[in-house]
Amino acid sequence: MIDITKKPDALGALASSLCLVHCVATPFLFVAQSGLVVNHLTMPSWWKFLDFLFLAISFLAVYRSTQTTTINWIKPALWLSYGGLFVIIMNEKMELLPIPEATIYIPTIALIGFHLYNKKYCNCTTNNQCCAHE
Template sequence: MNILQLRLKSDLIGALASVLCLVHCIATPLLFMAQAGMVENGEAHPKWWGVLDMIFLGISFIAIWWSVKTTSKNWMRNALWISWAVLASIILNEKMSLFPVVEQAIYVPSTILVLLHLYNRKYCNCREGQCCTDKKLNT
């Protein structure tokens, strides 16, 4: 798969990464309740499970980076980046324990990113032969 194909599929990749992130976030409390009696090295969860957050965040960043290059709407660019920034802030806050935030807060930006990627794929992609920077396309 070359770079052009990845660019064209960036919304699908972004939506998939966001859905997987959402499933990961929903599954986390369920898995930890199921293993309540088992603790690995004194930690409540394995390290690799926490690394998945950063992997999904990285994949999401790349997908948004490619998607904003091919979207025809300025508001979509802003919405994708703001949603990603909120998601990143929640994940980083969770890792560093800076502020108390309910764990379910992560579901909101994840769901919004899925919806934005799907909307962008269907309604906001540049058509063949048109430039995304045309003034009339950016409204």
């Protein structure tokens, strides 16, 4: 298991990538299920729960990553991406605004990218040598 205190960006990139796979797979599973169950066009409850699981894991990863990063602009970038993901998922659950389904890919891919960038360039090493990309 990945220790979030030591590798929050790896966890964040993994969680965001799994979230992306979940988002891409949902329409296909919906179509497959609707072909099997006539007039019951709903996804299993455990599949819907994954949205909240990914939000929780992503929150922890963003929180920890922003504590350990050495580049100031990455902090708001991670939080903005997470905030966008949170708003889109909550909007989808509450059906407040008609936002296109594909919109969720923007913050998800942004989180993956920012976590990978942060993992590669912006963390202090074990001997406290930090990158100087300020």
